Amino acid sequence: MLExxxxxxxxxxxxxxxxxxxxxxxxxVIHVNSTRIGGGVAEILTKLVPLMQELGIDASWEVIAGDDxxxxxxxxxxxxxxxxxxxxxxxxxxxxxxxxANNAEQLRDTxxxxxYVFIHDPQPAALLKYCPNRQGKWLWRCHIDASHPYRPIWRxxxxxxxxxxxxxxxxxxxxxxxxxxKYIIPPSIxxxxxxxxxxxxxxxxxxxxxxxxxxxxxxxxQISRFDRFKDPxxxxxxxxxxxxxxxxxxxxxxxxxxxxxxxxxxxxxxxxTAAAGDADVRILLLPPxxxxxxxxxxxxxxxxxxxxxxEGFGLTVTEGMWKGKPVxxxxxxxxxxQVKNYHTGFxxxxxxxxxxxxxxxxKQPEKITEMGEKAKEFVRExxxxxxxxxxxxxxxxxxxxxxxxxxxxxxxxxxxxx
Amino acid sequence: MDSTAISExxxxxxxxxxxxxxxxxxxKDCALIAIATGKRAYTLKELRDTLQTIDADSIxxxxxxxxxxxxxxxxxxxxxxxxxxxxGLHDYPLAEQLAMVDPILHFDLEDLRQxxxxxxxxxxxxxxxxxxxxxxRSFEFMRSQIVVFDTYKRWQEPEALAExxxxxxxxxxxxxxxxxxxxxxxxxxxxxxxxxxxxxRYQDLCQELSRLDPYFETLTGLRSKLAQTFQAYxxxxxxxxx
Numbered sequence: 001m002l003e004x005x006x007x008x009x010x011x012x013x014x015x016x017x018x019x020x021x022x023x024x025x026x027x028x029v030i031h032v033n034s035t036r037i038g039g040g041v042a043e044i045l046t047k048l049v050p051l052m053q054e055l056g057i058d059a060s061w062e063v064i065a066g067d068d069x070x071x072x073x074x075x076x077x078x079x080x081x082x083x084x085x086x087x088x089x090x091x092x093x094x095x096x097x098x099x100x101a102n103n104a105e106q107l108r109d110t111x112x113x114x115x116y117v118f119i120h121d122p123q124p125a126a127l128l129k130y131c132p133n134r135q136g137k138w139l140w141r142c143h144i145d146a147s148h149p150y151r152p153i154w155r156x157x158x159x160x161x162x163x164x165x166x167x168x169x170x171x172x173x174x175x176x177x178x179x180x181x182k183y184i185i186p187p188s189i190x191x192x193x194x195x196x197x198x199x200x201x202x203x204x205x206x207x208x209x210x211x212x213x214x215x216x217x218x219x220x221x222q223i224s225r226f227d228r229f230k231d232p233x234x235x236x237x238x239x240x241x242x243x244x245x246x247x248x249x250x251x252x253x254x255x256x257x258x259x260x261x262x263x264x265x266x267x268x269x270x271x272x273t274a275a276a277g278d279a280d281v282r283i284l285l286l287p288p289x290x291x292x293x294x295x296x297x298x299x300x301x302x303x304x305x306x307x308x309x310x311e312g313f314g315l316t317v318t319e320g321m322w323k324g325k326p327v328x329x330x331x332x333x334x335x336x337x338q339v340k341n342y343h344t345g346f347x348x349x350x351x352x353x354x355x356x357x358x359x360x361x362x363k364q365p366e367k368i369t370e371m372g373e374k375a376k377e378f379v380r381e382x383x384x385x386x387x388x389x390x391x392x393x394x395x396x397x398x399x400x401x402x403x404x405x406x407x408x409x410x411x412x413x414x415x416x417x418x
Numbered sequence: 419m420d421s422t423a424i425s426e427x428x429x430x431x432x433x434x435x436x437x438x439x440x441x442x443x444x445x446k447d448c449a450l451i452a453i454a455t456g457k458r459a460y461t462l463k464e465l466r467d468t469l470q471t472i473d474a475d476s477i478x479x480x481x482x483x484x485x486x487x488x489x490x491x492x493x494x495x496x497x498x499x500x501x502x503x504x505x506g507l508h509d510y511p512l513a514e515q516l517a518m519v520d521p522i523l524h525f526d527l528e529d530l531r532q533x534x535x536x537x538x539x540x541x542x543x544x545x546x547x548x549x550x551x552x553x554x555r556s557f558e559f560m561r562s563q564i565v566v567f568d569t570y571k572r573w574q575e576p577e578a579l580a581e582x583x584x585x586x587x588x589x590x591x592x593x594x595x596x597x598x599x600x601x602x603x604x605x606x607x608x609x610x611x612x613x614x615x616x617x618x619r620y621q622d623l624c625q626e627l628s629r630l631d632p633y634f635e636t637l638t639g640l641r642s643k644l645a646q647t648f649q650a651y652x653x654x655x656x657x658x659x660x
Contacts, residue, residue, distance in 0.1 A: 012585075012587045016447055016449070016571075016589070017570075018589060019447065019567045019569070020449060020565070020567065022567075027493075077547060120626055168455065172452070172454045172558035172560055173555070173556065173558055175454035175558075177456050181453055182450075182454040182456060183451060183452070183453055183454075184452040184453065184454055184560065185452075278460075288496060292658070368492040371584065390449055390451070393449075394450075394451045394563075394565050395438070395563075397453050397565050398451065398563045398565055413561075413562075413563060413564065414476050414563075414564050415563065415564070415565045415566065416566045417566065417567040417568065418564065
């Protein structure tokens with residue numbers, strides 16, 4: 001497996017991973033999240049865990065179990081952390097704690113014995129409270145933009161998080177005030193996954209035929225969950241404005257569904273209404289394992305859109321760029337880290353801004369090619385899974401050392417190995 | 419083990435190996451990981467106030483940490499303070515002035531802090547509106563942890579190292595050419611420090627290396643320039659010997 005990655009990222013990157021993993025040989029590392037399939041976290045863990053294993057680390061992945069009420073609660077929590085004023089009743093919050101307590105009953109022995117436990121997002125965050133005899137370091141990995149959370153929900157969650165050894169945020173701007181080290185690690189994509197691996201033209205054509213997309217005409221696509229923060233309605237408005245100038249334009253809005261997102265159907269209905277039966281708009285609800293279909297759609301598109309108004313990082317942006325496509329993305333969160341105006345795409349704030357950039361690019365196909373190539377190289381350098389793995393290993397090695405140094409949260413600035 | 423427990427023989431062995439170690443160039447690699455301090459600035463005054471007390475390693479991070487972070491081609495401004503003043507505060511004159519603050523000239527980070535503060539103070543004095551102008555995005559004070567690891571590659575002669583230079587990782591270049599200046603009391607890079615053990619033999623090469631300005635280079639660009647410089651000075655010697 002590591003050899004295959006070496007072909008994409010270079011052998012020196014793999015050598016570095018092996019060196020970083022040396023002090024961690026045989027250590028038990030557990031990742032915990034709330035869904036096995038669907039969403040960026042599950043996708044990353046699918047590869048990150050086996051890669052850690054191949055580097056000699058005893059890594060595993062646990063998924064907590066929950067019912068509809070629990071996921072309703074955590075979806076509201078997710079929205080509240082991203083700034084929506086969502087009140088969650090006390091009984092639902094108690095249910096959240098109870099589900100975490102129930103899961104802790106199942107997982108306690110394993111989690112307490114592990115050297116490192118990575119808890120992903122708010123869903124399993126309360127587990128630590130129910131593992132009082134933990135031996136290792138616990139890290140809270142926040143994948144969402146929690147820079148301006150709705151205060152009552154943050155006040156509820158914070159006591160669960162205070163006891164962690166460290167937390168990890170995708171961007172510095174997302175880091176919350178917590179009494180421990182707050183590491184900044186952007187997420188990444190896996191270049192060898194079904195969603196990102198090279199596929200041939202025949203397969204792309206077949207997918208386009210299946211959805212009646214005409215490859216002779218321009219295609220723009222937003223591949224994203226049906227979620228209000230992704231602004232699918234804004235995408236339709238932008239498409240409608242651009243289509244006045246480019247009548248041949250086709251739009252694909254394709255979203256997967258995740259088992260922990262009960263809101264998707266509601267937003268999907270709103271999107272269908274906004275599309276008003278336009279035959280050149282394809283609204284696709286794809287099963288969570290439709291990775292190759294998504295891959296083909298991204299490759300069939302001339303331009304990728306990700307018009308989010310809030311975004312943790314925007315892995316769909318990274319995926320689009322990896323396929324050599326410029327991205328028109330919302331000026332929000334982690335999209336800013338990836339989309340650089342006139343280099344890898346354009347940052348926009350409105351449907352009008354999106355339509356303007358669509359016209360700019362579609363009238364100059366050479367710009368699409370040039371920016372797409374730059375986008376792919378930018379991802380190769382910065383946002384592949386090997387880089388994220390390197391940073392996880394670095395932080396694990398750093399946490400092996402006793403604390404030292406100065407400042408509000410003491411830490412050792414320099415760690416020498418070997 | 420207590421050091422007094424080491425036998426004379428093993429002490430001599432250890433001295434020998436240390437001397438060999440000192441003569442050889444030991445190739446290290448490093449990984450940098452960013453940490454949020456939780457301190458933010460929305461105005462120039464807040465930037466000034468926090469700069470007065472922030473840990474010096476945060477200032478270092480905002481000058482040099484960017485080399486190992488996601489970035490695109492050439493940075494328009496070469497430190498994070500200047501970039502934020504340009505893109506967050508939209509104060510173009512101050513951005514240009516801050517971009518000219520040269521970390522190479524300040525071995526001591528406290529000196530660097532003072533120059534930053536003076537540059538900002540001057541701006542606050544000449545334009546009162548800069549006290550209250552709010553940035554369109556906050557400045558996030560960061561710091562970083564560096565994990566250094568040994569590649570176990572060793573070279574006894576600069577000529578041998580020169581052949582390997584083009585294939586060194588970007589992070590090795592960071593460790594030996596940039597991090598070294600902060601690590602070594604002489605404030606030089608590891609290459610020049612190593613050459614100093616050979617007397618005057620590599621004096622010309624050292625002078626040439628001292629002229630390489632890492633502040634405006636990407637790490638891969640720096641690696642190319644280092645490789646070219648090494649080759650220009652060391653290949654002819656090697657050719658002559660052959």
